[in-house]
Amino acid sequence: MSDNHYDAIVVGSGISGGWAAKELTEKGLKVLLLERGRNIEHVKDYKNATKEVWDYPHRDKPTQEMKEKFPVLKRDYPLNESTYGMWADEQKNPYIEEKRFDWYRGYHVGGRSLLWGRQSYRFNRMDFEANAKEGIAVDWPIRYDDIAPWYDYVEKFAGIAGTREGLDVLPDGQFLPPVELNCVEKDIAKRIGKSFDGQRHLIHSRTANITKPMPEQGRVNCQYRNKCWLGCPFGAYFSTQSSTLPAAMKTGNLTLRPFSLVKEIIYDKDKKRAKGVEVIDTENNQTYEYTADVVFLNASTFNSTWILMNSARDVWDGGLGSSSGELGHNVMDHHFRCGASGDVDGYLDKYYYGRRPAGFYIPRFRNVGGDQRDYVRGFGYQGSASRERWDREVAEFDVGADLKQALSEPGGWTIGMTAFGEMLPYHENRIALDHSVTDAWGLPVLSMNVEIGDNEKQMRKDMIQDAVDMLEAAGVKNVHGSDWGYAPGMGIHEMGTARMGRDPKTSVLNAHNQVWDAPNVYVTDGACMTSASCVNPSLTYMALTARAVDHAVNELKKGNL
Template sequence: MSKKNNEEIYDAIVIGTGVSGGWAAKELSEQGLKILVLERGRMVKHVEDYPTMNMDTWDFENRGLTASNQPKTQEKQARSGYTTHEASRHWFVNDLKHPYNEKKRFDWLRGYHVGGRSIMWGRQVLRLSDLDFEANKKEGIAVDWPIRYKDIAPWYDKVEAYIGVSAEKLNLPQLPDGIFTPPMELNCVETEFRNKLHENYTNRHLTIGRFANITGDKIYEGRGKCLHRNRCIRGCPYGAYFSSNSTTLPAADRSGNMTLRPNSIVSKIIYDDAKKLATGVEVIDAITHEKIQFSAKIIFCCASTVASAAILLNSTSKRFPNGLGNDSGELGHNLMDHHFQVGATALVEGFDDKYYTGKRPASFHIPRFRNLGDAKTKQKYLRGYGFQGSASRTKWSRAIKEMSFGEDLKEELFKPGPWKIGMTAFGECLPYHENKMTLNYEKLNEWGLPTVTFDCEFKENEKEMRKDIQQEAINMMKAAGFKNVEGYDNPCFPGNAIHEMGTARMGHDPKTSVLNKNNQIHAVPNVYVTDGACMTSSPYQNPSLTYMALTARAAHHAVQQLKENKF
């Protein structure tokens, strides 16, 4: 490969353009810093590059289902079910072009393009609480979070006010309320379920989920209100849900301070032994394979949990032979993801005269009700879970197994089918040191970089939790009077929830953690890591809101440090 140095020195380099990278770009550029934003994948422009955003089922060959003769380029990702529909499979990477290795199964779902997985994410945005931030310390698990809820609460406010979060307030200590736009509606069966939970339990609350989809009358620059198409994963032409493409990257661009460079694979961060600081990054151009060095005073590593750890591990030097900032030996360890695909389903009678309009892009949510710090909710396993689910009327496909035909069949197909309700839980995974990712220098990718090897599994605490999840889902649906209640516990592997986190955890002590309370690498203070890699534990809540809040907080800190000539 040829090498060259870019002579411009930026104030900051941001690696990655997902939810964290987009927020870093916005905050740093709007505060006057000249920034370079690097994305390893192709350019995706808002609206212009969403090819399936307005297509209907009949517009797709095979009605959108992947043909059996389709080239097998996503076999690992297909195990998860996320890549089986033509409407969105183009957002997920080619497994053959971007291979990885597994000592134990890990479903690594990736999107290499500008915007990253902020285009395809589930949009559920839930705050953490001090129940979560204090858990490790109280239980003697792993290391203590170096922050508490009060440290991040103002940044949750900032992010929610900017992205738009439709929700209702609950006044629950385990799920703090935020700044919300009007909530989407529960349908009649979901409302009935909520009422029955209140009748039968004192600490179980069903609410509409908290989603980053715009509702209400507030005006968001360049974005429109959600139209309930439920095609979010394709890219929304109205910008109705938050993504980097529709929101933070355009804001950074409007500042006039951002240079965005796609097709730029960051191979390592460059460390200067004399300055004891990072001085820039080395990039491999994904198209030409040329190596280029870019210089900056500050580096924000927002490439995603696994990719950020891979970059740091590959950033070796005399000072850091085992990876940049890896004095603790914890880099790549403590890999976590939520476990899910366990819950219950049921049929619901008595609402045959009721229906709903639109395709609401939100599920209901039952916040955590286990291990809340009191004797009544204490279980033999640690931590907790929350449910997400929905109720709907079954559709025409129910008639496939019917024996009717002709006019009777046609008449039946025009009628909505019976009501069905289902829910799955998202449960916390403890931070185990032995759950890890490493770099394999014997198996290189096409750019000559080491591939990632996963060695990660759910353990006994998670398995005990899953037993309780299934039983309580059954109990709640039976208490509500639903029929044909069936529990399920499908196989679930780390990575499948797409909430991977923890490979460069925050902590108080450089001997046991990679990052400090401000998301700086302990020994390299001008490198900030603010994506999922920074997480010290994996509370049950969907984590993206926390990544965004931590990123905004860290960007504010970095600007102040730069103004004080600390770097």
């Protein structure tokens, strides 16, 4: 056997790629895990994990030099000193915005599993059926019952804190004890439930922060530091580094190769199978080929699709998987950055322990049951209540000892919630290769042409007004609704572009995440999504990946791949 041959190749080491590597190696396959960026070792390389805001030269604010180097990242919160160096270099990795698209990328081992918000919810039955019932895009080739056992499987390993609520709109899972609601949130939850006849529910966030130790993985329970995206030395939140990579390494079957940019999949047009991948070493610019019996694409939504579009172009002008005409189309994100906030009277003798990594969640209630709106699908809310901190404005005291004394004690209580809405899979929302611009390695870049539609614009009105109504009904004072402005990509939940489906004429992947045109190529990151739901998608990527690996290994044993 060649030194460059493996049973399986996994492209990308983020949330789904880490799962693919773990599952494949634990099933006995020799696996090459390719990551285009640098290695980040668990604990050792979390350089800022113990720093406070005052430890940064500019108090964790972006400098003018940083803003110049990261013109996209500066548009929102990710650009700061504490995570500087954790996001893709925009100078080396440009893209074209036909319409504004905020693409926030993490090119390093672990990818955005080191940076994610950790909110972990299941899609519900309705989510998998909505496209077919409403005549939108194409039908999912699977249903909730197909993925439910895999949700169980990945939740138990990843460690999801939450509560069982018995809600059809938000299926229960395998939970660790929740990150507790504080006293204000508990009371607001009761008031909302009573005011809306039990039809709306404020519940604990479901988050991938473990609340009990998982010694079998070497992980310690959450310490309530709320420094998750700086890398957790305790392994308290799920990431590739804390969970799936150690499990894969333990088998002795994994080879990790960072600084490995996959240029294309090598396609055998006679066998109609992938033979392997061609890689550019980003340190020495040399090109290497690696072969395998099966390839898992987990490079993140757009990069997985980029690889497909740049592969087998001698067979298909649009690249591998393009025969349906859908490759690169149906881009989705979650539109958000709108909601409401206000002040809460009382509770001045109450406080809370530590800095929680989560708050509350209000599941979708629009277009559910008998509710019918002038748009389809719905939204949920993420939020929290807290006491004002030292940086609040104290109008009564301008300077001196009085101001210092006032700021030595916590302020009043406030509460806020932000809505996350489902974006429909519009065919016209697409990415495409553009050869007029190249990256640092001479490769064509992606051109983005994505915008929200009238359905989302109508939904946003309710996303704001419903938040206001709930807070006012719960007795919150000075409530104001807001729309902070949204551009596609800001949700960092990019999905679609290589969707699953039932027919090779209208989809890129089949029910097992196999590329119709090359069945030994599996795509299990966000590119595979047929619709978006309104809940955070990462848990679904994990479940789909574990399910696809199980299928792939069985097919390999049967000689079908």
